Structures are given as structure tokens and as C-alpha cells.
Amino acid sequence: MIIRITINKIRNFLMELLKRMFPKGSCRRRLLLRARDKLEYFGHVEARSWRRLDSLLAEFNSYAKKRNKTVVTVISPVRLDKNEGQRVTNLTHEMIRKDIVVLFFYWRWENEKAAPFIEQRGILQIPMDMLLRKPAMFFRSFSGLRKFMLIEYPHPGMYGPMAIANAEGWISIYDVVDDWAAFHQVGQAHWYDPLFEEYLLEQADVLTAVHPYLIEMIEGKIQRSPVLVPNGLAPQVSDIDKYRRLEKGTITLGYFGYLSEAWFDWSMVLRIAEGNPSWLIYLVGYGFSSAYDQLPSNIVFLGKKPRHQLASYAQNWDVAIIPFKKEAVARGADPIKTYEYLAMGLPVVASGVEAPIGGEKFVRIASDTASFVDMVHQAVKEETVHERNRFARTCTWDRRLDTLFSASLDSNRVHCKKFLFGEAQ
């Protein structure tokens, strides 16, 4: 920190020196500015990117004024990817459907190529590092609009940018989607800074959380109660693009999603497979550990599949499973796949997580391998396809987004911000 402060002091001293050498209003200063502009013009791609962004922001501002008069800045840990069914992606697509303009800031690794600024109408995709370098450029570009900032992960670099967003009347929503501390403890989310998350919990105008467990956890830390906004369903995920036939077992189980050892209970799945050799278990997804290269013959790993193909694989299954470990990292999870399985008409047996609120009778929760197997037997007999499907369709992302925005309108902090910025918010 001392080094940083010293560097800043030196930088400020040099700036002061420059100001004296090139005083405002002088010919020398005009020449300097002209030279700087020329250098930028003939310089590198980055300068052109900034200029392009500058004009895109102006375009987006006038576009938003003609549409819903609302702009949402999304702070996302991942890129916007149609083939990923994450919460942030789904919420963003719902916003676009509602004619809301989105500035989508995503995390990228050093030297990783940026996505094109515009891939879809109404969404401007920008790497997070650009926001951190010039936050004012983004937050000051949207006067006269309703402005929301949806924070999907507690990026510690957001301290300064949030102060600018506050001053410009942006309503900040911290959407707690995971127990980040638990993720950090199992070697994920290396960037996590618990103090910054606490700061965000105090400072955000609106708090939402995906699961009652996360709400409880937050209430234990601060004197605020987040609004529950569970995960949801993109109804089109249950559409079958074409029939894909898979070999069947006496009972066929299936799972799609991330296969990280941090929460996927591999040992239980192996025990289930070994104890029930006539069953077939299909795994669709990624994050598959090489430690499980030698799977029993009744576990079939299909690899990662595009989202629009998932339903065609799942139609071969009798029961969908969510075999998660009973650990903190999964405890706060509300797997999106639960809603998707139900929309596909499948009964669900899970462990380590809870059933979605209202969907308890369609999702059996096992406590160990034996109960998991028992519940699979019960689930196979269950004939509630339409009820499962109907429940899932009450949980669409469209409704979730409505809940999220109504929470935003009800908060007393939001009333305060509206008072402060009047017509500007």
C-alpha cells in the first residue's frame, strides 16, 4: 500500500509539473494536446477501441431513450454465452426481451481476446478491466434514464467505480448467487475478498439472494434482509431439436452440468453405479476430472453438449439426478438444472441441495447412497409429468426478473436514491 501511495504521489507531482510547464490557455499546452491526439490516432488498437466505445455509448444512450428508458449495467464473472445457462445470461436475455439496454461487463483473463462489443442488439459487451480503467466513461454516459447496476459477483476492484455510480444515481443490486467464501475455501474464486463482499452487502441499494440459506447467512452478518429471487427456467430448454436415441438401462439416470469435484459427489455416483449394474447413468457436462478416467461401464460420459440438445438426451432418461456433496458450497445453491429437468417432465432425485420452493413434491432429497437409490425407485413410479412441467413453467426467468425489479422498487434506499436524483433516476 505504501508503494502504491508513493507511486500516486510521484504521479501527482509529475502532473503538477506538467501543468506548470504547459499552463492552461497557453500555446504550449495546445501544441501538447494536439501532439497527444495525433499519437493516439496513429497509436495502437486500444485507443481505437476506446473511441469506438465512446461512440457506441452515445448510440446506446439514444437507443435506450427510444425504448424502455432503462439501462442495466451487469457485472458478470462470465462472458455472455448462449450455450451456457447461467443465471446472469438468462437474466440478461430477459432484459433484452423487455427492451432494456444492457452494458454487460465480463471478467477476462490477462491477454485474453475481448468479445466483439456487439453480438446481440441492445447488449454492449465490455471486458471488466475496461470498466475498472475508466468507470466514469460508462457511468456518466446515461443521463435521464433509469439506471441499475446488477452485481453478480463481488469483484474487489469495484470500490472506486461504485462511488462514481453512486454519484450518478445508479441503483445497485447485489444479487448473491453463491456462498463465495465456501467456494474460495475449496480453491475456487481465488479473487474473493470477504471484506469487500461485506462492504457490498452494506452498500448495495438492493440485496437479492438465490436461496434461503444465503439469506440466512447474510442476515447473520448485517442488519438487512435480502429478497429471495430463486433461479429460473428458460422454457425453450425443454424443446427437443431432434430425437437422439441412447441405450437404456433397467433404470436410466442422467445429469447435465458442471462436474467439479468441489460439489459433484463422484464417490456416491460410483457407489450407485456399482451397486446397480443394470442401471445406466449418463453424464453430460464439463469439469470432468482425470481421476475418474476409469468409470464403470454403466456410467457414460457424453461430454459437453449445446443447450439446445440437452432435452433430446434427457428424453431417454427415467430420472434426473443432482448428486451434490453435503457441503457449504452446494448448500446455498439453487441448481438451474432442477427447473430444467422438471420442465422436461423428469422426476428429480438430489443430494446436498434443497428442492426449489414450491417444488418440494417433485424433487426428492437423499441423505446418503442408500436413500438415493430408494428414491430413484420411487421416482420412476411417479406419474406427475404434467404437474412437474406446470410447476417449472411458473418459475420462468421472465418472472424472476419481475421479482428482482419489484424488489428494487420497494427498497427504502431506492426511494432515497430516487429522491436524490429526481428525474435522472
Add this chain to the structure above:
Amino acid sequence: MRVLFVYKYLTIGGVETVLRSRLDVLPKLGVSAEAWFLEDGPGRVIFDGIEDLIHVGTIRELTSVMHDYDLLVSMDTEEVFDIDGGEGNQRRWIVEFHTPYRDVQSYLKKVSTKQVAAILTPSEYQSRVAESLIDTPIQILVVPNPLRREFVDEPLNAPSWGEPIIGWIGRMDELKNWKGFISLSHELLKRRRDVSFWLIGDSPSNGIEQELEPLARDRDIYGRLYWFRNVDHQFIPRFLDLIRCSGGLVVSTSLGESFGMTIAEAMARSCAVVAPGDSPFSEFVRDGSSGFLFDGNRPSTAVEPIMRLLDDDTMRTCMGERGREAILQEHHPAGAAVKLADVLKMILRKL
């Protein structure tokens, strides 16, 4: 009578807004006023509708038109003293000396009785500073700073924030002593937890967040400190109304002011205020009546008066009301403009 106000920057700032108000009001008082800026900027919007009264140009360009005016007013713009206007330029300049920054104040040493007819300051304290800097007998007059119209309008009822807000407004530099506010907040949090601290300001230096964030963490006020970085001045009256309605107050920890505008503006919105006891605050805050004063060199001495105000709703409300009454009496824009017009006419008569 034609007057030209000269200022360096055409930004969206306090000086430009005061100028706008003057260009609107002074003609009604028999003074035709225009403004000259040395550098163009985003502040043009402030002068919508009266664009013909503002000019942007270099010192050289200014020299060629200055003879069209009876008086020229430099608003802390030292560049004008390099002008050699010849015989006709003599004693037509007035200096509005507002800067509280020691290194900038030194420009006053350059002014001479040949060029300058008078120095105007916003407080007795600033007059004394001016006196200490000049070695020639130039008349120094105190002309009250006008409050902006939005601050004078009737205060509004704001929604509840949920807990009292202690507000600090200003430039985040050493002179305004934002770190004193952090220390004070740290001390206050030891006494009560149900309070929010609002830091409404920005710094001209880069990397201020790299100083503020670790300090806020270190002083255990991280989550309680709300930072609004560079709020547009038009929203400040609303901020003050919200602070007042939260049951909170506005505090200054400044180590140097020429007047103390942020505290005056807070008083205009009926906010209770706590400010350093040194001049110039003591010129318009009556300790125990329209606010509380504390030892500016020891911010922790502000804790007691702040606690008293937070605990006593009646005292806080009464103090706020008395503060508004007192500050409007002296600094209402209409009254301040009349005083400025009178002073300008008096100076011109004496030339």
C-alpha cells in the same frame, strides 16, 4: 456600467454557477455584466439562453476588448496580472480573492495599486489573509458569497434512510482534510453503530480510492462509509435534505477555507452543522445556536457535539432552522447581488 468577470475555466462548477446568477441579476441593478473564460469546457450549458454574454479566449484576445468595460473582475485568475494594458488599463481591475490554497494565494503578491482598485473577499478572515499578502495599500472589501437559488428554496421532505447520516462534502485534499472525517467517523462508530457516513466529494489527484479504501478498512468504517464521487452540484440540495430528514447532520473537518460554502449550503437547507471553530466558520456559525464549533486541529473534539445533536431531535431541528434563517439573511442571492452591485458602483465612482 459594464463589468467583465474573468475566470480561467468554463467547467460545471460553483464559480460558473455564481457567475450565471450574477449575469442574470446584475443588469436589473444597473450593472451590465459579461464573463470571459480563458479555457473552454463543458460549463457552457450553465449559460444556456445568455450565450452572448460569455466569451472564451486567450489573454491576448482579452487585452484587445478590455477597454470596452468600465471594470474588470479577476476571479482568482492570476494570468490577468501579466497584462500590460498601458495607461488606460490602470486601476480598472478588481480581484475576487477566494482561494484558500496557500500556494495559489501567493499570486496576490503580484498585484499592484496601478492595476487593481480593490480586492473583494467572502469573509473577514480571507480579508486578513489578503492583507498579509499584499504590501501595497489596496482597499479590501468583504462581499458576501451568494448561495445558489436551489439552496434557498424551501427544504423538502425526504424519505427515510433508516439511520442518521453524517455528511461531509468537499474536495478530497489535505486542506479540506477528508482524512479528519475518516478519523472522526472511526471515533463516532465506537460510540454508536446505527449511523451512516456519507463522503460526498472527489479528489483532483489520481488514485484517491487507493488511499481511501485501505484507510476505511483500517479504521473499521469500510461498510458504513458511503462514497459519492463527484456529485453534480445541482443534486447537493437534495443530499442535504436527505441528511436532515435522516436525523443526521453535516460536518466539516476543513483546515482552511475562505468562506466555508459547504457548511453555509447545509445551513440553508436547515441541516444541523458541526464545523471547526476557527475563522471563517465562526463568522456565520454561532456556537450552540446555529451550529456547533469544535477545535479544528483535533477532529475528535467534534464527537461530543455530534453525539448531542444525534441524541436530541429538538435541538437538532431548532439549530437547523436557526441556521437557515441566519445564513439567508446574509447570503441570499438577491441580497448578495445588491451588495456586489453597490460595491462595484462605489469603486467605479472612486476611480
